[in-house]
Amino acid sequence: xxxxxxxxxxxxxxxxxxxxxxxxxxxxxxxxxxxxxxxxxxxxxxxxxxxxxxxxxxxxxxxxxxxxxxxxxxxxxxxxxxxxxxxxxxxxxxxxxxxxxxxxxxxxxxxxxxxxxxxxxxxxxxxxxxxxxxxxxxxxxxxxxxxxxxxxxxxxxxxxxxxxxxxxxxxxxxxxxxxxxxxxxxxxxxxxxxxxxxxxxxxxxxxxxxxxxxxxxxxxxxxxxxxxxxxxxxxxxxxxxxxxxxxxxxxxxxxxxxxxxxxxxxxxxx
Amino acid sequence: xxxxxxxxxxxxxxxxxxxxxxxxxxxxxxxxxxxxxxxxxxxxxxxxxxxxxxxxxxxxxxxxxxxxxxxxxxxxxxxxxxxxxxxxxxxxxxxxxxxxxxxxxxxxxxxxxxxxxxxxxxxxxxxxxxxxxxxxxxxxxxxxxxxxxxxxxxxxxxxxxxxxxxxxxxxxxxxxxxxxxxxxxxxxxxxxxxxxxxxxxxxxxxxxxxxxxxxxxxxxxxxxxxxxxxxxxxxxxxxxxxxxxxxxxxxxxxxxxxxxxxxxxxxxxxxxxxxxxxxxxxxxxxxxxxxxxxxxxxxxxxxxxxxxxxxxxxxxxxxxxxxxxxxxxxxx
Numbered sequence: 001x002x003x004x005x006x007x008x009x010x011x012x013x014x015x016x017x018x019x020x021x022x023x024x025x026x027x028x029x030x031x032x033x034x035x036x037x038x039x040x041x042x043x044x045x046x047x048x049x050x051x052x053x054x055x056x057x058x059x060x061x062x063x064x065x066x067x068x069x070x071x072x073x074x075x076x077x078x079x080x081x082x083x084x085x086x087x088x089x090x091x092x093x094x095x096x097x098x099x100x101x102x103x104x105x106x107x108x109x110x111x112x113x114x115x116x117x118x119x120x121x122x123x124x125x126x127x128x129x130x131x132x133x134x135x136x137x138x139x140x141x142x143x144x145x146x147x148x149x150x151x152x153x154x155x156x157x158x159x160x161x162x163x164x165x166x167x168x169x170x171x172x173x174x175x176x177x178x179x180x181x182x183x184x185x186x187x188x189x190x191x192x193x194x195x196x197x198x199x200x201x202x203x204x205x206x207x208x209x210x211x212x213x214x215x216x217x218x219x220x221x222x223x224x225x226x227x228x229x230x231x232x233x234x235x236x237x238x239x240x241x242x243x244x245x246x247x248x249x250x251x252x253x254x255x256x257x258x259x260x261x262x263x264x265x266x267x268x269x270x
Numbered sequence: 271x272x273x274x275x276x277x278x279x280x281x282x283x284x285x286x287x288x289x290x291x292x293x294x295x296x297x298x299x300x301x302x303x304x305x306x307x308x309x310x311x312x313x314x315x316x317x318x319x320x321x322x323x324x325x326x327x328x329x330x331x332x333x334x335x336x337x338x339x340x341x342x343x344x345x346x347x348x349x350x351x352x353x354x355x356x357x358x359x360x361x362x363x364x365x366x367x368x369x370x371x372x373x374x375x376x377x378x379x380x381x382x383x384x385x386x387x388x389x390x391x392x393x394x395x396x397x398x399x400x401x402x403x404x405x406x407x408x409x410x411x412x413x414x415x416x417x418x419x420x421x422x423x424x425x426x427x428x429x430x431x432x433x434x435x436x437x438x439x440x441x442x443x444x445x446x447x448x449x450x451x452x453x454x455x456x457x458x459x460x461x462x463x464x465x466x467x468x469x470x471x472x473x474x475x476x477x478x479x480x481x482x483x484x485x486x487x488x489x490x491x492x493x494x495x496x497x498x499x500x501x502x503x504x505x506x507x508x509x510x511x512x513x514x515x516x517x518x519x520x521x522x523x524x525x526x527x528x529x530x531x532x533x534x535x536x537x538x539x540x541x542x543x544x545x546x547x548x549x550x551x552x553x554x555x556x557x558x559x560x561x562x563x564x565x566x567x568x569x570x571x572x573x574x575x576x577x578x579x580x581x582x583x584x585x586x587x588x589x590x591x592x593x594x595x596x597x598x599x600x601x602x
Contacts, residue, residue: 089274089300101300101308103373104274105322112274112298147315198318201553230548234558267559268507 047137205229369543406439465512501535
C-alpha cells in the first residue's frame with residue numbers, strides 16, 4: 001500500500017487519472033481517493049494542513065502493515081528548470097529549524113536536493129535549495145506511522161527567478177505533474193516494493209489466526225503464540241503449523257507447550 | 271560504492287573529507303550539522319537501510335578511547351578500544367551492531383589526529399606499561415581501508431610507540447596498504463572465522479574462508495604478526511565436524527609457531543540488542559534456536575556453550591600452545 005499526500009487538487013488530478021483513483025471516500029475532512037493499492041489525500045496548502053491530512057490518511061488505511069508514503073507537489077528553486085523533479089534528501093522547516101534526512105535507500109533515477117519548507121510563499125529563493133510549503137508537516141507525521149525509508153517527498157519545480165510563482169496556474173500545475181508521471185510511477189513502484197518486502201518479513205504465520213480461533217489464548221499467551229509462530233517460520237518455513245498432535249490439546253497452555261517443545265527439538269540445541 | 275555522503279559541517283574542509291569525496295565524484299554530498307541527525311533518529315529500519323547504506327563523515331568529539339569490557343583481551347592487562355568507524359560493509363547476521371544502531375549507514379570519524387592524542391594520553395597515564403588498543407569493535411578494521419586509510423595512518427604511529435599494541439580485527443582481505451609498509455611488531459592483524467557452512471548462510475558479503483586464509487598467509491610471510499579469532503562460535507548440529515575442518519583448513523598453510531594469538535568467544539548479545547535483531551530478522555533461523563538469558567545477556571544454554579568451548583579449545587590445542595589461546599568472555 002502506498003499513501004500519497006498532495007496539497008492541491010490540481011496536483012492530485014493527473015495522479016487520480018493515472019492510477020485510477022476513482023473511489024472518493026465519504027465523510028473525511030480532506031478529499032480522499034483510493035484503489036486497492038493506493039490512497040491519495042488532498043491536504044490544501046501549508047505544512048499544518050499536510051500534517052493533519054497525513055494523520056487522517058494514516059487513520060483511514062490498515063494499520064496492521066507498514067505503508068509507503070509519498071508527498072508529491074510543486075515547489076520553487078532559484079534556477080532549476082521548470083518541470084525538473086527532485087527527491088528531498090534533507091528537509092528543513094524554516095520556521096523552527098528542524099531538519100530531517102529521508103534515507104535514500106531506493107535505486108531510482110531522479111536527482112535529490114535540499115528542501116526548505118516555508119510558511120509563506122518564497123519569491124526570492126535566497127538559498128540554493130528547493131522551497132515548498134508542505135514537506136516538513138508531511139514527513140514528521142508520516143514517520144510516526146512508517147519507517148523513514150518508506151517515506152519520501154517528490155518535488156516538481158513550478159517556479160524560479162525567471163518564472164515566478166504568481167505565474168503558476170492550476171492548469172500548469174496539473175501539466176507539470178502529468179509530465180512527470182513516468183518518474184512518479186517508477187518511484188511509487190520502488191517504494192511499494194520496499195514496503196511489500198518489509199511486510200513480508202514481518203507477516204505473522206498465516207495459521208496463527210486458525211489456532212487462536214480454536215483455543216482461547218489470553219493476551220500474554222497470544223504474544224507467546226506469535227513468538228512461536230515467528231520461530232516456526234524461521235525453522236520450518238512452508239510447513240503447516242496445524243499439527244495433528246495439537247488436535248487433542250484441551251487448552252491454549254497445552255498447545256503452547258507442545259509447539260515450544262516441537263520447536264526446541266527442531267532447533268536442535270536444547 | 272556510495273551514492274550519498276553525509277558530511278558534518280565541522281569536517282567539511284578536513285583534508286580527509288576532501289580526499290574521500292574526491293574518490294566518489296558521483297555521490298551526492300549532503301551537509302548536516304551533527305551526524306546524529308542522520309544516524310540516530312527513531313523510525314529507521316537497519317535492515318531496509320542495509321540494502322543501500324550511505325557514508326557519513328563526522329567528527330568524534332569525546333569518548334574516543336575507552337576501556338574494554340571485562341574479559342576482553344589477548345594477554346595484556348590494560349585493554350582499550352577505539353572506533354574510527356561505526357557499522358560494517360559486511361552483513362553478518364549474528365553481528366551485535368544490527369541491534370545496537372538504528373541506522374545501517376557507515377559513520378567514519380575523520381579526526382584521526384584526535385584519536386592519536388587520546389592514545390598518547392592513555393600511554394602517558396600508564397607509565398609505559400604495555401597497553402592494548404583494539405580497533406575492530408564497532409566496525410571491521412580493514413574493510414574500508416582503501417577509502418579510510420585508517421591502517422595506513424595508524425600503523426606507523428604505533429610503530430613509533432612500542433608500549434602501545436594494536437589489534438586490527440577483520441574479515442577483509444584489504445591488506446595492500448599493510449604489505450606496502452614494513453611490518454609493525456606491536457600490531458596484530460587478527461582475522462575472524464566461522465566454519466564455511468556458517469559463512470555461507472550468515473556472513474553476507476564476507477570474503478570466503480579460503481581468501482581470508484590466503485590474506486593471512488601473505489601477511490605472515492611479510493613478517494606481520496597475525497592472529498585468529500573464532501568469535502562468536504555458532505552452533506550447528508554438526509558443529510564439531512565443522513569447526514574441526516575449519517581449524518585444519520586454517521592452520522595448514524600458516525606457521526602456527528609464529529601466530530600471535532588465537533581467541534575463542536561464545537555467541538552472546540545483550541538482551542535489548544537481541545530483541546532488536548529478532549525484530550529486524552524474524553525469519554532468521556539463527557535466532558529461533560534455544561537461548562537463555564543470564565544477567566541481561568542472551569546466549570546458548572550454559573551446558574551447550576561450555577560443550578562448544580571445551581570441544582573447540584581441545585581442537586585448537588592440537589595446533590597451538592595454551593599460552594597462545596585466549597578464551598574471551600567465557601565463564602570460568
